[in-house]
Amino acid sequence: MDQGALIKVLQEVGLSEKAALIYLSLLGKQKLTVSQISRETHVKRATCYEYLDQLLSRDFVVRIPVGKRMFYAAVEPKKILNDFKKKTAHLEQRINEMAALHDAATHKPRVVFYEGKRELKNIYFDIFKTVADVYSIFPAERFFENFTEEEYDELDKEISSYALKSRDLFVADKHYKKIKEIRDKNGSENKVDKKLPSWFTSNVDVLIYADKVALISLRDLSAIVIENKDIADLFKNMHTFLWKSV
Secondary structure, X not given: OOHHHHHXXXXXXXXXXXXXXXXXXXXXXOXXXXXXHHHHHOOOHHHHHHHHHHHHHOOOEEEEEEOOEEEEEEOOHHHHHHHHHHHHHHHHHHHHHHHHHHHOXXXXXEEEEEEOHHHHHHHHHHHHHOOOOEEEEEOHHHHOOOOOHHHHHHHHHHHHHOOOOEEEEEOXXXXXXXXXXXXXXXXXXXXXXXXXXXXXXXXXXXXXXXXXXXXXXXXXXXXXXXXXXXXXXXXXXXXXXXXXXX
């Protein structure tokens, strides 16, 4: 384990170097006193309290009283990651609100063109930057002509791990069952879906998220993303109409 690299990661989420060192010293141990932490890290006992207060305020560690003695234990790293994601999502929401104030002055849609598989994947991963609900119309058969099941599985796992909800309309094709199997495997409590009627066909994957509409032509691997609240609201209403009709 490269301790220096781990310390740098913890510094990236806002910890000082010595606070990160103390947190790492607690990992893998049930609990330690301040004296034990000081010996493990070579940080002066009096200074340890200062950094433990920093860790306590960030919920990186917890106090455990045993008799008259006070012990400290590390919180599981995944909890820290989840808390960091929530804070990042909150920051993203505030920035989106500020961006909306900026865009309201002109109301002009921002349109970006994408071409090629790598660029299309960037669109899919862009949805993880939003805390808003995501709406989609998804033609699985066309998707799997250019992407693998493993790539869809990766995208679906990411959706499951982020603080967003998706409402998906699936084109009824031969891959519908496979899509459902992957989603069920990854957990679907933040994802709901319906199957479109058999007459509904499409070569275009439609994604609506935040104030964006992505129209992804899976036949020729090209797409446009339109960023405009009025246009996004229109597509959301159209999606809701379809959702209630099936």
